[in-house]
Amino acid sequence: MLFKRVKPLDQILATAEKKALTRQLGAFQLTMLGMGAIIGTGIFVLTAEAGQKAGPGMMISFVIAAVVCALAALAYAELASMVPVAGSAYTYTYGVLGEGLAWIVGWALVLEYTIAASTVCVGWSGYMNGLLANHGLGLPAFLRAGPMDGGMFNLLAFLIGAVVTFLLIIGTSKSAKVNSILVLIKVIALTVFIVIALPKVQDTNFHPFTPNGWGSPMGGIGVLGAAASIVFAYIGFDAVSTAAEETKNPNRNIPIGLIGSLGICTVYYLLVSYGAIGSVGAQPVTGPGGIMLQPGTPEMAEACNGSAALVCSKEALAHALRVLHHNWWGDVIGAAASIALPSVILTMTYGQTRIFFTMARDGLLPASFSKIHPRFHTPHVITLTTGLFVSLFGAIYPVGQLADITNSGTLFAFMMVAVGVMVLRVTQPDRKRPFRTPLVWVVCPLAVAGCLLLFVNLPLRTLEVFFGWGIVGLVVYYLYGRRKSHLANGTEPA
Numbered sequence: 001m002l003f004k005r006v007k008p009l010d011q012i013l014a015t016a017e018k019k020a021l022t023r024q025l026g027a028f029q030l031t032m033l034g035m036g037a038i039i040g041t042g043i044f045v046l047t048a049e050a051g052q053k054a055g056p057g058m059m060i061s062f063v064i065a066a067v068v069c070a071l072a073a074l075a076y077a078e079l080a081s082m083v084p085v086a087g088s089a090y091t092y093t094y095g096v097l098g099e100g101l102a103w104i105v106g107w108a109l110v111l112e113y114t115i116a117a118s119t120v121c122v123g124w125s126g127y128m129n130g131l132l133a134n135h136g137l138g139l140p141a142f143l144r145a146g147p148m149d150g151g152m153f154n155l156l157a158f159l160i161g162a163v164v165t166f167l168l169i170i171g172t173s174k175s176a177k178v179n180s181i182l183v184l185i186k187v188i189a190l191t192v193f194i195v196i197a198l199p200k201v202q203d204t205n206f207h208p209f210t211p212n213g214w215g216s217p218m219g220g221i222g223v224l225g226a227a228a229s230i231v232f233a234y235i236g237f238d239a240v241s242t243a244a245e246e247t248k249n250p251n252r253n254i255p256i257g258l259i260g261s262l263g264i265c266t267v268y269y270l271l272v273s274y275g276a277i278g279s280v281g282a283q284p285v286t287g288p289g290g291i292m293l294q295p296g297t298p299e300m301a302e303a304c305n306g307s308a309a310l311v312c313s314k315e316a317l318a319h320a321l322r323v324l325h326h327n328w329w330g331d332v333i334g335a336a337a338s339i340a341l342p343s344v345i346l347t348m349t350y351g352q353t354r355i356f357f358t359m360a361r362d363g364l365l366p367a368s369f370s371k372i373h374p375r376f377h378t379p380h381v382i383t384l385t386t387g388l389f390v391s392l393f394g395a396i397y398p399v400g401q402l403a404d405i406t407n408s409g410t411l412f413a414f415m416m417v418a419v420g421v422m423v424l425r426v427t428q429p430d431r432k433r434p435f436r437t438p439l440v441w442v443v444c445p446l447a448v449a450g451c452l453l454l455f456v457n458l459p460l461r462t463l464e465v466f467f468g469w470g471i472v473g474l475v476v477y478y479l480y481g482r483r484k485s486h487l488a489n490g491t492e493p494a
Contacts, residue, residue, distance in 0.1 A: 025247045027256040034240040034261025036183040040344040042233025042403075043190070043269055044317055044337045045123035049295045049400040050273075051282030052311040054226035057210035058282065059273050061226035062233070066266040068450035069234040072414035073258045074437045075421045075444050077240070081250050081434035082424075089413040090355055094362070096420040099488070103481055105416050106359050107473030111409025111466065113352035114390055116235060117161070119402040120345045121394030122146075125156035126314030127337040134322070134331060145314075149398035150301030157394035164345045165387025168353065169373065169380050182340045187268075189336035192329060193317050194271045200324055201278030211284055212292060220294060220404070220459025228411075228454040232403040233269060235410055236347070237262055250434040272317070280323045282310050294459060295400035314399070349383075349390055356382045363486035364477070404458050408466040411451040418447040 025033075050058035079092040090109060094102035129144045138144070145151030215222020220229075240257040247253050276282060285303045287293050293300040295311075304312030313319035318337070321330035357379045360369035373380040393402065421437055422444050437443055456463075482488070 027253040027260065030240050030247065030253055030257025031260040032180060032183055034237050034257055035265060037236030037347060038234055038261060038265045039186045040120060040341055042230065043272055045126060045314065045399055046229060046233060046403055047273060047276055048311050048313050048316040049403065050226040050230055052284045052295045053212065053221045053229060054223045055208065055211040055283050056206045056277045057223045058226045059270060060223050061230050062266065062269045062273055064227040065230040065234055066262055068454060069231065069237060070259060070262050071443055071447035071450055072418060073237045073262065075418040075447050077254045077258055077435045078421050078433055078437045079417055081254065082431065089417050091358060092420050093416050096423050099485060100477065101416065103364055103477045104470065104473060105413055106355060107470065108409040108412045109355050110352065111405055111469060112413060113348050113355065114386060115393060115402050116406040117345050117348035117352065117390040118393035119232065119399055119406055120341055120348065121157040121161045121390065122154060122399040122402060124160050124338060124341040125154055126399065127318060127334045128156050130315040130318055131331060131334040131338060146396040146398065148396060148401065150298065154395045158391045160342060160345060161387060161391030161394050164342060164349055165383060167346065168350060168383050169378055170376050182343050185336050186340045189333050190268050190272055193321065193333060194275050196321060196324065196326055196329060197275030197279040201275065205278050205281040215457055217456045218460040218463060221292060224453065224457040228407060228457045229400065229403055231407045231410060231454060234262065254435045276310060276316065276320050280310050280320045285309055285311055349386060352386050353379055353383045356386065363484045364481035404462040405465050408455065408458055408462055411455045415448050415451045418444040
């Protein structure tokens with residue numbers, strides 16, 4: 001059943017060809033696009049989470065996550081160049097593996113986009129709360145974190161989610177020029193941190209290097225557990241692959257943009273993590289009896305109460321600079337994050353609404369979700385619905401738990417894309433491929449294996465959420481989507 005109702009790629013492409021886009025993006029623009037989408041909460045906030053899981057060994061975690069994402073990116077680029085339309089991995093799966101699996105992927109992408117947006121809301125609130133507190137304007141403690149993180153309601157996380165939702169409804173979007181400015185702000189902020197932190201590095205802060213070892217399946221700690229979380233730091237590279245239709249010479253420029261943005265960001269991430277670890281230390285905090293604590297738990301919040309440890313900070317990079325007695329530069333880093341991170345919330349929320357919009361247009365979700373606002377010409381119903389959940393999740397849950405849940409959906413989608421590439425190479429070998437994954441029978445199996453390795457090293461509670469969400473999705477599909485599908489009923493709009 002799950003492999004039936006394959007939507008022909010030609011049928012998917014027919015819609016896109018009616019409104020073809022101009023090929024105008026080169027390698028540099030693609031690299032900048034990728035860096036803008038990648039650099040965000042992952043490095044500004046999750047450095048602390050990774051430190052709690054792996055200690056100084058998180059440097060290895062950054063490399064592992066980068067390699068897995070690079071392999072997945074090469075697979076992603078081939079399908080994106082073949083099917084350059086809205087819907088991301090959902091659309092690709094629909095055209096290769098069938099409607100049932102496409103639904104599962106689309107449902108899993110909720111965990112990637114909606115929860116990712118919530119994660120960045122929490123990351124942004126951490127920096128903004130820190131900036132306000134450093135100037136005597138801090139909010140009460142119960143409004144700085146959600147009930148799962150030692151507080152009651154993360155007010156700023158909720159408000160930034162609501163503001164972004166409003167902007168998306170009225171049709172505000174960032175231009176390429178604004179995106180370039182935000183990329184510049186983030187890169188300058190990271191460069192400032194590196195320049196200040198590297199001279200303060202001390203060898204003693206790197207010992208022990210892997211206090212929690214390599215980790216174990218479903219343990220969520222150790223080098224692999226941290227790598228499974230750090231995947232979040234690289235989410236966004238698909239912005240490069242989805243620009244395939246607008247790329248000049250995609251065979252050359254897409255891999256340059258993908259590997260270039262991932263490579264540059266990896267170098268920055270390694271330098272930042274080396275500077276943070278070496279200058280102020282990143283050893284995990286423990287509970288009574290030396291018990292290792294998971295980030296984002298009440299026990300962790302209690303152990304961190306009043307602690308100046310890097311792993312306890314919600315604004316890791318700004319906090320590190322303040323520990324090094326560079327308060328002014330800490331404020332600069334905090335301000336840069338506060339200015340730049342909302343663009344990531346906007347991008348993720350936008351992506352989710354367009355995936356839901358596409359699913360509704362296919363009949364798999366209620367048609368009301370695809371309604372267009374008469375004045376603003378945006379899908380306001382699904383945008384408002386998505387934005388409400390983004391804001392509420394951000395107000396309730398801690399950043400680490402949200403990031404891990406995001407990664408579960410992301411890694412699953414990456415696996416399906418890699419499988420889709422291999423299936424198409426067998427079933428449709430002669431189809432035009434503007435970009436071809438190099439060494440496909442090596443790259444794609446390694447991408448699947450790497451994603452699976454990181455997936456099983458997520459915390460057990462994260463995997464429970466993923467499979468629980470998947471079961472809910474299957475119920476919705478069999479009760480609604482399977483019967484209402486335009487492809488099945490021959491009712492697809494012209």
